Amino acid sequence: xxNNNLSTAYVPLQPPYQIIKYSNQVGMQxxxxxxxxxxxxxxxxxxxxxxxxxxxxxxxxxxxxxxKQHLFEKYFMEGVVWDRVELSKVSTxxxxxxxxxxxxxxxxxxxxxxxxxxxxxxxxxxxQKLGEFGVKVDTMPPGTHDVHIxxxxxxxxxxxxxxxxxDIIALNIHLTEDDQQMADSIxxxxxxxxxxxxxxxNKPVDKWRINFTTDEDMLKPLVELxxxxxxxxxxxxxxxxxVQPYEDETI
Numbered sequence: 210x211x212n213n214n215l216s217t218a219y220v221p222l223q224p225p226y227q228i229i230k231y232s233n234q235v236g237m238q239x240x241x242x243x244x245x246x247x248x249x250x251x252x253x254x255x256x257x258x259x260x261x262x263x264x265x266x267x268x269x270x271x272x273x274x275x276x277k278q279h280l281f282e283k284y285f286m287e288g289v290v291w292d293r294v295e296l297s298k299v300s301t302x303x304x305x306x307x308x309x310x311x312x313x314x315x316x317x318x319x320x321x322x323x324x325x326x327x328x329x330x331x332x333x334x335x336x337q338k339l340g341e342f343g344v345k346v347d348t349m350p351p352g353t354h355d356v357h358i359x360x361x362x363x364x365x366x367x368x369x370x371x372x373x374x375x376d377i378i379a380l381n382i383h384l385t386e387d388d389q390q391m392a393d394s395i396x397x398x399x400x401x402x403x404x405x406x407x408x409x410x411n412k413p414v415d416k417w418r419i420n421f422t423t424d425e426d427m428l429k430p431l432v433e434l435x436x437x438x439x440x441x442x443x444x445x446x447x448x449x450x451x452v453q454p455y456e457d458e459t460i
Contacts, residue, residue, distance in 0.1 A: 236266030
């Protein structure tokens with residue numbers, strides 16, 4: 210396409226594809242849209258161009274789609290142009306044929322928090338999302354795991370309570386004066402892991418237990434609540450999304 214000095218070209222990619230992320234959007238890049246604009250040069254370089262590259266993505270991997278189930282409620286959207294972010298600004302999670310060990314998945318969550326902002330919750334839903342792209346991610350190993358709860362902040366506020374980056378699980382919540390509220394927030398994130406495992410595997414999750422520890426006196430009441438909860442925690446219900454009606458059924 211040409212529009213004055215603007216031209217565009219589509220470059221299809223070949224598998225394995227990159228699984229990319231920007232902000233809350235995750236997609237499998239299947240191509241690149243390159244926009245080129247001719248700009249004014251000078252006497253030494255009379256011909257100059259300015260180029261911008263935009264990722265073209267799909268939101269599911271059709272190669273991994275079930276051949277025995279209908280896809281009416283699946284969100285494929287193949288060929289979506291991320292025209293608000295250039296290719297150089299996106300993060301690559303992995304390749305579409307990757308098999309990530311559990312600790313690699315956790316390390317990726319911390320890298321995503323670092324880029325999103327230290328206050329961000331871990332993007333636990335990526336476990337299920339990666340599976341939709343055909344990526345295999347190992348679940349948390351069964352057994353009892355010790356994790357270290359600690360405070361963290363930058364030059365700005367607020368203060369966060371999180372696990373160590375080397376721990377078996379990534380947790381990140383706001384520090385408050387209410388220990389029970391913080392315990393509930395941590396439990397909610399743990400439940401998100403469990404739900405992701407259950408939805409992805411379609412079977413009971415492996416049995417594992419987390420033993421919380423801390424070196425900070427102010428966090429010891431929180432650790433006590435986490436290790437010996439006063440109330441029973443149950444796995445929350447699942448959300449069912451209704452299929453939206455067509456805008457114009459006369460087409």
